[in-house]
Amino acid sequence: MNNILVIAKKDFKSLVFSSPLWVISTLCSAVWSYLYLRELSTFVQRSSFVGGGPAGGADSLNIYYEVFAKHISLSNVIFLFLIPALTMKLLSEERKQKTYNLLLTVPISSLSIAVGKFLAGFGASLVLVFISLLYPLGTGLVADFSYSILFSAYLGLAFIVGAYVSVGLLSSSLTKSPLLSVMMGVILNLSILIVLGQADFLSEYPTFQSMIEYLSIGSHFVEFMQGLLQSKSIIYFISFISFFVFLTNRIIESSRWR
Amino acid sequence: MLKVKNLNKKYGSVHAVKNLSFKLEKGERLGFLGPNGAGKTTTMQIIAGALAPSSGTVSVAGHDVFESPKKVKKQIGYLPEIPPVYEDMKVCDYLKYVSQLKGILKVNLSKEIDEAIAKTNLESVANRYIQHLSKGFRQRVGLAQALLGNPPLLILDEPTVGLDPQQIIEIRELIKNLEGHSVLLSSHILSEVQNICTKAIIIKNGQIILEDNIQDLIHNESSSIVHLKLNSFTKEIENNLLNLNYVKHCAQKNNKIEIHLTNSSDELLIELSKFLINSGVGLIEQSPQDLKLENIFIELTK
Incomplete structure (x- = not known):
């Protein structure tokens, strides 16, 4: 456990003080600032027209679905593409800098390396999630809304980010090239989010359809977005992350045999 | 260990x-x-x-x-x-x-x-x-x-x-x-x-x-080769040297003569110097080759 934290701490520091995180944060902030404020001002105009005002009311528009949900969905799409850029160096850089040998020859297990690297990447990605959360929280200073559904959605966003990090980590373990690692990560994320989500063609086989739908990361994320904290979704995300971290562990272990 | x-x-x-x-x-x-x-x-x-x-x-x-x-x-x-x-x-x-x-x-x-x-x-x-x-x-x-x-x-x-x-x-x-x-x-x-x-x-x-x-490696491999500097070196002297049962090879290299002995013992070196003095060839120098690991390495990995 101690070794895991040692690796996680060192890599988290290295990620937080590296340029990719700052570039990604700036990029995200720029996109969010423009789109969020546009959605918010549209919402204010429409709710004034309806008559309820942004403070809400029985007949008012719902700020969560009109503004926050769109913001969170946009954050999810941005993270799908940018998290692999953040995690690209986790293991590929070790191979490139020839420090991989150090990790293999100190008395720690491959699983400790994989888990430590995952925690570092996840911690750094949560910085982005936190920046995204600042927008709804800022709105909360002037508007009144239910925080419980917002936090449920952000818990879902944190889980899906964890899933992207685990996929990015696996991609990073497969190659020396950070660019290739990003490409692999994005393709894998897209495959899991979109391809597995399109199970309609299996409508004649309801068992397979429900199985594929269960495997789709998007359907579980939607439940969090709707404020439904279901244990099956939490177990799904934990299993998903564990599976990819385990695969990374096997890749590290297999490098001894190549 | x-x-x-x-x-x-x-x-x-x-x-x-x-x-x-x-x-x-x-x-x-x-x-x-x-x-x-x-x-x-x-x-x-x-x-x-x-x-x-x-x-x-x-x-x-x-x-x-x-x-x-x-x-x-x-x-x-x-x-x-x-x-x-x-x-x-x-x-x-x-x-x-x-x-x-x-x-x-x-x-x-x-x-x-x-x-x-x-x-x-x-x-x-x-x-x-x-x-x-x-x-x-x-x-x-x-x-x-x-x-x-x-x-x-x-x-x-x-x-x-x-x-x-x-x-x-x-x-x-x-x-x-x-x-x-x-x-x-x-x-x-x-x-x-x-x-x-x-x-x-x-x-x-x-x-x-x-x-x-x-040390053993360098000693064993090197000391069986001896370099000689003689006042005169003729075909007859070369044949006489080759007739000795402890000389395997004899050849002139630049102004020196390189002799390969059957082993590296001090007795053989004394024997060789006695023979050269007695045959009147004018022995100026006799030195066992100081082989370095480089030479042994090159020789073995050829």
């Missing part, structure tokens, strides 16, 4: 290490010699636990590398050919990180780091970023991380490669002055092995072709 038995490593159809067996006793310094692609780095990586062999066993201090990898790794300090350093870290932070990975107790951490820094003379750069260090200092940082935890076995893969002559001398002295460690060192600079090690193994195509103490 280290026992390697019937070690084999195959990369697909390439048999990189073939039935390699050797021992390294406590406190011994073993030089690992061989041309590029001979299997030196592969063998060292297997011992250090970075690679798994196709077959064979390796044990360090009685622990098998594959059955108790963690125990074995605690006994080993490994410096690969390219020092495994993180450029974005300061020297002291890097050494702290490696110490923690090696599981050194918190109470001993600063003492261990200070000792490693002192042994490798890194005091002046301890608070500098590794990316700003010269190649020689990076090599020292690599050596310092290998020394952390005071491992009884040090595996040093070409520790002076790519350094300038001054840095080579410094690193060489540094390794020579390390006490209380068994050392397995590979190098292309053979004088380095001659200088640092007590024993040498020469491998070619993954197989051991020679294993001996350095």
Whole structure:
């Protein structure tokens, strides 16, 4: 456990003080600032027209679905593409800098390396999630809304980010090239989010359809977005992350045999 | 300290290490010699636990590398050919990180780091970023991380490669002055092995072709060749020399005559000088060839 934290701490520091995180944060902030404020001002105009005002009311528009949900969905799409850029160096850089040998020859297990690297990447990605959360929280200073559904959605966003990090980590373990690692990560994320989500063609086989739908990361994320904290979704995300971290562990272990 | 038995490593159809067996006793310094692609780095990586062999066993201090990898790794300090350093870290932070990975107790951490820094003379750069260090200092940082935890076995893969002559001398002295460690060192600079090690193994195509103490190796191979400087050297003298039962070969090279004897004993050298004086050829100089490890290495790996 101690070794895991040692690796996680060192890599988290290295990620937080590296340029990719700052570039990604700036990029995200720029996109969010423009789109969020546009959605918010549209919402204010429409709710004034309806008559309820942004403070809400029985007949008012719902700020969560009109503004926050769109913001969170946009954050999810941005993270799908940018998290692999953040995690690209986790293991590929070790191979490139020839420090991989150090990790293999100190008395720690491959699983400790994989888990430590995952925690570092996840911690750094949560910085982005936190920046995204600042927008709804800022709105909360002037508007009144239910925080419980917002936090449920952000818990879902944190889980899906964890899933992207685990996929990015696996991609990073497969190659020396950070660019290739990003490409692999994005393709894998897209495959899991979109391809597995399109199970309609299996409508004649309801068992397979429900199985594929269960495997789709998007359907579980939607439940969090709707404020439904279901244990099956939490177990799904934990299993998903564990599976990819385990695969990374096997890749590290297999490098001894190549 | 280290026992390697019937070690084999195959990369697909390439048999990189073939039935390699050797021992390294406590406190011994073993030089690992061989041309590029001979299997030196592969063998060292297997011992250090970075690679798994196709077959064979390796044990360090009685622990098998594959059955108790963690125990074995605690006994080993490994410096690969390219020092495994993180450029974005300061020297002291890097050494702290490696110490923690090696599981050194918190109470001993600063003492261990200070000792490693002192042994490798890194005091002046301890608070500098590794990316700003010269190649020689990076090599020292690599050596310092290998020394952390005071491992009884040090595996040093070409520790002076790519350094300038001054840095080579410094690193060489540094390794020579390390006490209380068994050392397995590979190098292309053979004088380095001659200088640092007590024993040498020469491998070619993954197989051991020679294993001996350095001094015995040089003595046995070199002293059977004698160089002579004579006042006059004729065909008749050459024939007389070849007729001696202890002379295998005789040839003129530049202004000297090279004679290969059947063995390297002092008695034969005395016998030869007596013969030359008695035959009146005017013996000016008789010197056994001072062969260096380079010559032996080149001869054996041809």
